[in-house]
Amino acid sequence: MRQPLRAIAAALGIAFLIAGSASSQGTPPAPTESTTNGFVRTGLEVFLRNPPAAVLGKRVGLLTNPTGVDHTLYSTIDLLAARKDMHLVALFGPEHGVRGDGGGTLADAIDPKTHLPIFSLYGSTRSPTPGMLRGIDAIVMDLQDVGARFYTYISTLALAMQAAAEKGIPFIVLDRPNPIGGQLVDGPVLDPRWKSFMGMYPIPILHGMTIGELARMFNQEHGLGANLIVVPMQGWKRSTWFDDTGLPWVTTSPGIPHFNTVVLYPAMGPIGDTSLSVGILTTKPFEVVGATYIQPWRLKDALDARNIGGVAFRETYWRGEPWTDSGGPEYGGVEIRVTDRAVYRPVDLTLQIIDVVRRTYPGRFGWGKTRFGNYLFDLDMGTDQVRKMLMAGKSPEEIEKTWQFDLERFKVVRAKYLLYE
DSSP: OOOOOGGGGGGHHHHHHHHHHSOOSSOOOOOOSSOTTSSOBOHHHHHHHSOOTTTTTOEEEEEEOTTOBOTTOOBHHHHHHTOSSSEEEEEEEOTTOSSSOOOSSOOOEEOTTTOOEEEESSSSOSSOOTTTTTTOSEEEEEOOOOSBTTSTHHHHHHHHHHHHHHHTOOEEEEOOOOTTOSOOOBSOOOOGGGOBTTBOSSOOSBOOOOHHHHHHHHHHHTTOOOOEEEEOOBSOOTTOOGGGSOOOOOOSBTTBOSHHHHHHHHHHHHHHTSSSBOOTTSSSTTSEEEETTOOHHHHHHHHHTTTOTTEEEEEEEEEOSSOOTTOSOEEEEEEEEEOOTTTOOHHHHHHHHHHHHHHHSTTTOOOOOEETTEEHHHHHHTSSHHHHHHHTTOOHHHHHHTTHHHHHHHHHHHGGGOOOO
């Protein structure tokens, strides 16, 4: 059970030192000379072999979650807690928590395994406070991102870097692959007027960058001023998707359990913020789309007629919320499978699906949930113009032309911060 942490705030400096001297339950073995796949070595494994001087002998805070593992599935928390050349003294958790045991906002806590303090960056604050950083000499971040701007981990990255800069302590990013490769760059570039935790900087939905490359760009282009150290991967190339790395996939958040989910998430995430269901509580979250009023064969025929590149559709039904003895309401729709990654365009798929549903079922589609008076769909897009153009009857092709100029400008900036070929 989570325990309140604020009550011991006054003693944090002492508590950190005590906690940092305790090793985790079971000491992980030393990393082997090469990964089992002989191909991609994450920033974590490079870091463990040759830690930067900024952490040696220092009190380290670790920003991580269950995706922070080595190729043998040992946790970054355990690996750093067992080190003698640095002292792990605190944990920081993004959305869904350090251990992946949280839903909604999270409170500070004590980690029941290591007895280290856990500071939530998805609760009363989204950024480390000066109190949280008391007694910490450096922050290390090890998180697996999914490659879509609206996934909140990269906003947590930016805010944590900014806090480290203000405190004057180094910020070390242990790089990990962009799971859908480093070549897909597409979608509207965020309009700064639509800045939110779902997108803080003017980057497109698909940025085609690793979390380490993003850290470099955020730090330089947006003046964060962090003493940033990125520990690059070894063996990763921009053409490499995650299932070709030989690395183990670990659930990045409750709604993204499988790698197939990640492949479709950039397309289906925004659709899930409309009135359509994307099967969040099914065994295929973000791999289906539909509604209670949709006939699967009718939707499949309409989508097939669009000849959407790289995907295939299958008629399907599923049950959804609210749960009852009969299993909840029945949804009809399609399952989506990516058949050709070379021509798959996630943002185009988003627009095509919404456009088809609106035209096939006039008056039934809704733009869904709002936050702070804005549609979540607009926050996903980084602009309200996509929604407005769809409502005006513009085709996906017409809409996509409107963001090409900004997209090309972004690519020029992006090129300065790439670490891999």
